[in-house]
Amino acid sequence: MTLVQVIVSGLLLGAVYALFSSGLTLIWGMMNVVNFAHGDFVMLGMYTAVVIWTALGGGPFAAVPAAAIVIATLGVLSYFLLVRHIMRGPMLAQILGTFGLALFLRYAAFWTFGADFKTLPDTLIGGSFTLGGIRFEGSRVLAGVGGLLITLLLHLILTRTSVGSRMLAVSEDATAAQLMGIRPQRMQALAWAMAGAATGIAGALIATFFYTSPTVGETLAILAFVTVSFGGFGSVLGALVAGLIIGVVESLSAYLIGPVYKDVVVYVLFVLVLWFRPQGLMGKA
């Protein structure tokens, strides 16, 4: 029974990994840019939720959409002010620029909110329930299900809607997309907005069961990078599958081998995947 509990909690965790990785993979897929500030976008989403929820008394129903809007705006601003310019340069410029952005955002948050750890109150979704002998925590279920839904939604937007189709068109061949009357910059800005919104929601949902601090993005960023390259850059569905696998592998190895070794297991698995499938699980060759 404990094993089942471990797997369930791994799956829920994995869905959250998928959620906060989906924005990263979307941006990569659209324009070959790896956003080293992604973890800090998540962090700012968490702070937005904390501020709206507690300081302004908005509660969860205002916090989640507010985080989505704030981070989407941040994404669009980053695109127009920075990314649009550095994506024409060498790949190193992307690392340089987004790493600088990461430091800037992280310590701007530090300056504004202080170094304290913050947590959201347990009200509303704090409880837990038992189902068939397995315990579920409300906030994690919400985050896990939210993760699944948002990732699937992003996937559906990309594959089933005309705007998604246009975005994919720009990512494959921006010139040909122009021949269809599509403005590539608009679609790319839209991708940053969508990725930002997903990332903001991810932050808000994670904040319900995780602590918030200016440096929390670092912890999450490496996980997001691993999830995304594991699943294949650019594949939202790949991020979902990879997130779930990583979540379960982490949980199982922490339980069966020892928590210190869970990262070892995940990284070894990741390197093996890259060895046998260099483009990641669902990436395009």
Place this chain on the structure above:
Amino acid sequence: MDNMTRRVFAGAAALAALGVVTGAAAQQPVKIGVIYPLSGNSASAGNYSKMAIEVGADVVNNGNAELAKIMPIAKGGGLSGLGGAKIQLIFADNQGTPAAGQNQALRLISEEKVAAIIGAYQSGITVTASAIAERHGIPFLTAESVAANLTERGFKWFFRTTPVAIDFARAYSTFLREQKAAGQKVGSVALVHENTEYGNSVASVIAEQFAKDGLPVTQKIAYSANSSDVQPQVLQLKEKNPDVAIFISYTSDAILYTKTMKELGWKPAIMIADNAGFNDPAFVKSLGGSVEGLVNRSTFAGGKPGSVPELFNELYKKKTGGDSLDDVSARGLQGFLVMADAINRAGSTDPAKIRDALKATNLPASQMVTGYEGVKFDDKGQNILASTLITQMRGGQYVAIWPKDRATAQIVLPYKGW
């Protein structure tokens, strides 16, 4: 936004302090360098300690009538031994890296010409920063770093006021054996510790001590700090269901463990936190209600009205806008007071004289902010009177329950939790 008000308040206080110092320029101020993590992962602790030390300097420089009754250094008007020289604190950020810690130590010594240094919180950084002080012949006092080897380096300028792992281990062992005698079940003990310098060293010392004292450690769970998830660990605990669980964790993981144990509905009869994260004001504020009856180790536990800890705590609360002193900030403040006392007695800013004064330090328990039995250094620079209190969470704050002579409340078991 209590943070904002706090920041504004702190800024105003700093400006005021600056004004006082420049105003009283009759005597050269005595510069003390303070190295803390003011950015990076441990910045929260560093910033609280910084404020506590600022409170201490304010008391020394401007006096406090209540405290002056107990400790002479609080009379005000600066350091009497140096003709009323004020103390000027020079803070430096170690950024959480040993390199920055060492670079800043050198700057404090060579540019700021500080008379002594206090710092640097993380043991690894204390290693590198104190090495520079040693080479330059500047006294270095650490108030928090507990790594055992710090005092084993044969340094002549190094002092440590804080108790170390072995002190904690002895305290736990005695405390648990007393509970056993009182009829509590302590047949199995789980040690949950983060895989860091702090977590590993404390856990292994506890394990050794317990083995010596016949307390069975049945489970040892090491985990990586800043985890994204601790469910597997809690499930392992739930399965073995030990009578006693000791958590050695920083804030982020302390929050996760508390939340996860609540989620998974598991609690031991005696839950002990080894300070650190469970003492972080941020933790206490947000999760204090979920850990009712948690036994904690702390060197700070309020104190009776009119006592040194209580008086300092009030001053600190005023400065921070409501936050109480916690174990880390209280230890930092204690370290500062020891240093101020030594400089005062040295009657000089000559480092050698300060060192000699530190060596001659002999402060009684009554003058302690922390729960030490006093301060007195051995040849290696370790405070031999350092000891710890055991506290328990009651209604959102920690109260001292052990040792009996300093307890302000009776212990209540088993652990209630949420």
Place this chain on the structure above:
Amino acid sequence: MLIDARNVTKAFGAFKAVDDASVTVEEGDILGLIGPNGAGKSTFFNCLTGDLPVTSGTVSFAGNDVTRLPPEARAKLGLARTFQVPLTFESMSVLDNATIGALLRHPNARDARARARDVLQRVGLGHLTDAPAKSLGTPGRKRLEIARALASEPKALLLDEAMAGLTPTEVREAIELVRRIHGGGITIVIVEHIMEVIVSLAQRVVVFHQGREIARGTPREVTSNPAVIEAYLGRRKVQHGAHL
């Protein structure tokens, strides 16, 4: 036989770009590979050089089976090539580009550089040695690619549409250049759309259409072959007859 490709097929998913093609090249040949756009000649060409792995079939070069060898190993055996869209080393000077080729047989950079200078002189880029490669236009880049390949002192030089995008004067100069190279004892395989080039250069011609070989022979033979004319000029109505 210098190059012997047998039953080469290259499929991309369901699409067979090259379908069971066999071509041999004798030492000293100038072989032309022609065909309209989309005929599969470039794909076939890339199978010869090792840039694309074959789906089935074998390729051998100078007596070695090179079917599974990577391009660099084939280059070491003496197979040099140019690219349809020039892949010059953009960050380097013209001389450095050629030096990369020369380093294959002259590990010492000074020797290689001297050798590269010679080759640049021979292909008519002598006056541009110090110019940045990215300052060259397409004709210059194509010439530079030839120089680079020549500098590696190959047995065979494979030219992938080396003339496309050149003016008639430039084409004539390029043909002259290829003749000179051939005169130096290097076997040439040339993929080309421009019939003029093939007619004036090639000794033998293989014509591709839709991934298959549809004709082979001397240039004169193939240009009068109705299948070739149809492939090139499109479907011809019978009443027009053949004018060639």
Place this chain on the structure above:
Amino acid sequence: MTTLLRVDHLEVRYGDLIGVADVSLEVPAGSVVALLGSNGAGKTTTLNAIAGIATASQGTIEFGGENIAGQPAYAIVRKGLALSPEGWRLFTQQSVENNLLLGATPLADRKRIPRLLERVYAVFPRLAERRKQTAGTMSGGERQMLAVGRALMSEPKLLLLDEPSLGLAPTIVDAMYDSFAALHKDGQTILLAEQSVDLALEAADYAYVLQVGRTVLQGPANEMAGNPDVQKVYLGIE
């Protein structure tokens, strides 16, 4: 007949290379005009410049009386000028139908889309069979059909086709050219770049022949058909 498109002394440079040196042509509304020339003659560059994905360095491109030279491609296509480009440039990761729908992006009246889809499927029944298939898995001929179909989806006033017969089996070419004829009859204006001289001349009203980036021959299609100079230009035989 009014002139829908007028290109005057067009020059396009790629760095130092002149892709098109001096091309002038006119396309009257309702006509089919063929642009002939061997590979490298500048047909593709001319079409690309008209559609806005290559930049004219000299000359003017007037479409419906407005100079569109220098405007971005996405703005030009909205004025009613669609290109089926060289190399097809399909969105290979998306389905056949999605590719067609993307072609309809500039269309203001979304309600017409089903009818336009039907029209394309009628011209290329093969595409209807494969509407759910990923474009990247199709054969060359099918890709060509899709590229032409996609261009038709925006109901352009002027359709630019870059070598539409390339790589297609003769029967399909026939069917496609039949459909062009039908479109022509409906009043569709087409500018057609073709290597296949006879095919193009059969379909066209008027033809221009390019050589090395210049218009060297021009005339009514039926006159060009028997002109031996055309073959000389093509095969480079003097």
Place this chain on the structure above:
Amino acid sequence: MKRYLFPGVVLVLAYPLLAAGYPVWERLGALVLLAAIGASAWNIVGGYAGQVSVGHAVFFGFGAYSAVVVYTHLGWPPIAGAPIGMLLSVAVAAVIGVPTLRLSGHYFSMATIAVAELVRVLSSTSEFLGGAQGLTGPAMPRTVFDLSFLSATPFYYIFLAVLAFLLGLTWWIERGRMGFYLRAIKDSERAARSLGVSAGRYKLYAYMLSGAFTSLAGSLYLCMFGFVDPESGFGILISVKMVVMAALGGAGQLFGPLVGALILVPLEELSNSYLGGRGAGLTFVVYGAIIVIIARFLPSGLLSLFERRSAKPAAKSEIASGHAD
């Protein structure tokens, strides 16, 4: 560029004299050089060969740990561990490089991050390496070989010698066959291979060489600071700083990493010294903003400012027609 060389060399040699009596400035000089050694070592594979490793902390950590381990376990002076670290790093580079160098672009970067994190976690569980507590070098110098000096000036000249050797070696490589081949691989691996360049082998050579010198930087770091733990040895920030420094100055250029170090290290140290004590993270707000601004306006690094303008801007020339085959 050349006319700056002579005054530059004079200034570099005389710097400690100018800074004499100002220990912070003496030390700053040494810190710049140490950072430049690391970034220049990275530059061999990341800049010249264009393989952007974000996991070079692996080698840095091996160097630092080798130095401290020979002291802890054998009682040797730490510097004696430097050659061991270099050899070890060459071997480790081969083991990591063979699988990862097949990956292209960001996948390579991500794989190197993963490997570095893996090593970091493993090191924190190793008793031999002192676990998470880390290991401490000789507290007080026993002999001169412990390289424990009151002033940073001896370190300055040691680092300068190492950097000069490394840059000299890089310069020599740059001029030789390997340098040509590495740049060719960076520009177009396909074209390089068509000319007989064994791209895989040369990338691996560059990776091993780069690893060896990054390891040396780690050993020197340990000699100066006397302490290493998993975070300060194998932490991701160590890797990222090497990349950022080289990219900021100009990756793939001999003096690029040095220029980057000359900007970033003083910026970091001075902003920490003057802003850090206020404890609000202002240091990094400024530091981050400056990096963003440089990336935005000079994506190819500061040295691109000095590039000759004579070369016409690169225009992607495509052939007018005929590449549809």
